[in-house]
Amino acid sequence: MPKPTRTSRRTWAVAWVVLCAAGLAATAGLNASSAPDPQPEKPVSAECAEYVANIDRQLAEAEQEGGGDQALAFSRVQGGTGEDCNDELRDHLLGHR
Template sequence: MPMPRPRHRRTWIATWAVLCAGGVAATAALNASSTPDRPPEEPVSAQCRAYIAEVDRQLAEAEQGGRRDRVQAYAGIRNSGEDDCDDELARHLREIR
């Protein structure tokens, strides 16, 4: 079996390098385009903001008194037309932890 010429070998190596670079670039482009967008944040009602501020005040008061107690907070009960702040309160408490 005859040995391949060196020029032929260089062509294969160059082709392989170009294909690898193209694959890396395509993978990077696909990963960047498939990143999910954050859903737009819904505005928090004034009642929920006031309730979250009250929970923050109670947490700060407990921490200032040297107590590391657990705080129990209710986000509200759904009544006709009233906001339910459970998602906003949970998100806020996760952020400050």
């Protein structure tokens, strides 16, 4: 009966390093390919754009008067006839920090 060939520890270590490197490369490739596509910017309605511009104006006036850069803003258009501008207002104000 022939003796099985013995592989050295160095050969096993090299094999594990190659397998680990291949696994890391495959994981990085999968993570890069599964990144979500950026959401296209949706158009802002005229009512919301006007409302955000009004808030910007009020903030600029408060800053000129030395009142700081704080303001109280409500996210709904007056009268309940318009749309909810919450997302546009939040994105605009958080983008200016």
